[in-house]
Amino acid sequence: MTSAETVWSAPQRALWQRLEQHDFGTCGHRLDFTARLAREHGWSEAYAAGAVREYQRFCFLAMASGHAVTPSDAVDEVWHLHLTYSRDYWTRYCPDVLGGNLHHEPSRGGREQAGLHYAQYAQTLASYQHWFGPPPLDYWPDAQTQNASPARYRRIDLNRHWLLRRPRLPRPRWSQLGLAGLLLGAAPLLQALxxxxxxxxxxxxxxxxxxxxxxxxxxxxxxxxxxRDTGPARPGAQPDEWSIAYLAGGTRRVVEAGIARLLAEDRAQWNRKTRRLEFPRGRSGLEFPLDLIASQAGRDIDEMTKRLDPQLNELRRSLRDRGLLLxxxxxxxxxxxxxxxxxxxxxxxxxxxxxxxxxxxxxxxxxxxxxxxxxxxxxxxxRMPERSRAGDALLQQLNLKYAHARRAPRNSDVGLAVALAGTAVLAGTAYADFHNYRERNSGDSGGGGSSCSSSSDGGSSCSSGCGGCGGGD
CATH class of the missing domain: 1.20.58 (Methane Monooxygenase Hydroxylase; Chain G, domain 1)
Known part of the structure; x- marks a missing residue:
């Protein structure tokens, strides 16, 4: 499966074909690679097979993307197991399949390394989206989950301990709850009205x-x-970042996305003490609506939103003309x-x-x-609805198209990610203080769980939550 928008070169297609055909040296064994992976992690055969497929895609990105890459926890576990098949990994997989060495290097720890691994993971998801389409959430979680997950894993002796799955309660829709409540309430009344x-x-x-x-x-x-159903959206240009923000969360979301973009482009700073936006280098050269946001920098977000709202009439009109707003x-x-x-x-x-x-x-x-x-x-x-059903459909498409940005935004994606999902995507990033202010949370988002990195001889590297297993420098 590849992204329809990506053109693969002949060497890249050959690399992917070799990756798909590789059997990890266990072909014909009673316990092949996928079965061992499922057994050691308590995964189903289907989930283990999917994890192997994602590992193959990760290895493709490590060799073809031209930048450092980072695996998710599930992919890293496949990699760990493959490294134990050292004869296959070093004598067949790296030289014959990948065409170069791919090393696994544990993290040195600290905030600097955590920031580096976050950036690599964000870039990996972006490249995955480019080559293969949206990363499946079951194998590629958001950055916050990824950074928090290493501490959750423990090796357990099942002969000495019981292992019970944590129950997951179903989440029925409100309509289902309403129908159930109606039936329960009406039942005794039907006896004698x-x-x-x-x-x-x-x-x-x-x-x-x-x-x-x-x-x-x-x-x-x-x-x-x-x-809210006014028919399909009318043809038009792809909505820009600010139209997406307004469609997803109104004027307030436009303000949040604008501030996030100013922070990511280092054109402004968020003062944690005063809880205000500051412009140490001045406010000149800013385009709409960043110039309007900058002009209100001394005010809180609510006041900014109130003052900016009348300035977005043209944006609202264009969205209504396309049938995205009512x-x-x-x-x-x-x-x-x-x-x-x-x-x-x-x-x-x-x-x-x-x-x-x-x-x-x-x-x-x-x-x-x-x-x-x-x-x-x-x-x-x-609370009259503003977005149409066509607007809902477009947002769903955009969330799928930019799934990588929502889970781990790069600096270039920060404004768009906040436009789609709000400031929650900033948790764990260098701009977490702004998110904490928006959430009225005084906690400091910091640099995360343990991680490991690796590098190929071609200059690519990867990192992920890992234990103590190594793969060479």
């Missing part, structure tokens, strides 16, 4: 009201989804119709409260439920 629901007893009416409240949430979700009338329609079920339920509840007061019955619980319904309705009414 009076003709007039307002004559129901207090507990029975509360149950009915809760079921209807859940139904309102489900109905508003369906209505908003349908009203027109104002459609937004208002979506908000009003989605809030209508809550309005009707509120009137129904008020009628019951009035009857309860006239009959001298307690209505405190019903009033609390009414307040929940009113608040939910107001939120739905005033």
């Amino acid at each position: 009076p003709l007039n629901p307002l004559d129901m007893s207090g507990p029975a009416f509360l149950g009915l009201f809760i079921a209807l409240l859940v139904l309102c949430f489900a109905v508003q979700a369906v209505l908003r989804r349908r009203l 027109p104002p009338q459609r937004r208002r329609q979506a908000g009003l119709l989605a809030a209508l079920p809550f309005g009707l339920l509120t009137l129904f509840g008020i009628a019951k409260v009035w009857i309860g007061i006239l009959r001298d019955r307690p209505v405190a619980f019903l009033v609390m439920l009414l307040l929940i319904g009113v608040i939910a309705g107001l939120i739905v009414l005033f």
